Amino acid sequence: MPLPRFTRIAPEQREHILAVARGAFAADGATSASYNKIIAAAGISKTTAYQYFDGRDDLLKTVLDDLAARLALVLGSWTPATGAAQFWTELTAASQRLITHLADHPQDRVLAAHVPLESTTADQWLRALVTDGTRLGVIRTDIDPELLHAATASVLAAADQWILARWAATADRSPDTTAVLRLLAGLWATPTDKLPHTKGQ
Template identity: 50%
Template sequence: MPLPRFDRLPAERRELILGVARRHFAEHGTEGASYNKIIEAAGVSKTAAYHYFDGREDLLVAVLDGVLERLLDALGPWVPARNEADFRSRFTAGSASLAAHLRDHPEDLALADAAIGRTPAGPWLDWFGALVTDGQRLGVIRTDVDHGLLVSVTAAVIQAADAWALARMTTEPLAEAADLPEGEASAQLWSLLHGLWRGAATAAATAAGEDPTNAR
């Protein structure tokens, strides 16, 4: 984390330094970006830089923490739903907001996996933990699978779905891709996760000779 002297800088100066670092890490990778080039581009002397950060890794942590904070802000806090329809509506809105943020902030997109992976048991999975717990309360999500596994799988599927939707938006004509985050992508994401979440009910319905699409 930044040293106390960095926190005493004006907010605009802190954001400039972190913004330059974020751009370099996004363009060159978390392993390939040069610390010296970053501080030079930010207009910071080597002497001053070591008053602000212990070194390159310290600066990287500050950048990734900022990325994760923005991803969580895009999702918004999970608020317990009133019923299954409200649960789906809240889930769809959150995933669409996250996809839109990643679409509009390519540097955050480039660093999202590193930011999320830096604290695997931190606030990112806490958000999905709240979602899964609420879904189980409502009977939307199965309870025969370990809670932690469901949380991890749900988070991983959403990350993969966002990457899929954004990749399609960059390779397909605008007319075909314009509604992906809120439309096709959200519908397919819900269908995929709902199948995972309701697997036990679907399997039971199939074994009983019923139409599995009728299983809640």
């Protein structure tokens, strides 16, 4: 996280530094963008930069945390649904809002792959989603909630990577998320067949 002095500078200056860094990380790569070049482009000295951040990795984390917070605003709070149909409608709408934002913000689209799904804002949204789905009977209750939450997070993380990869390859601004929703439905459904017996049972 940034050092306290960074949080005390003017909001416009903070946004300027983050915007410059975001552009550099998106253009040159999250793991290869030059810290010195970012500092120079932002118009701050190296001495001042080290009063704001511990170094390049700290600046990158600050940029990704800012992106995670902005994506959380795009998603909005999960509103408890009145039934299964509304649950799926709300999930589809949230996915589409996120896709639209990424379509309109190419730098965010490039860096989104580096935002961990377990970030606080994403984790809170996901837990609210899973809790609501469980309440409605959309999501199975025969699996430990923490395991189910982790599995859902993993599926969504894989889906994000898949969508972003297809996006980069085809420049399709409206990728079809139907496959992702089917995958989630399969994960969340209670199986009707009995599990096969394992050795010792």
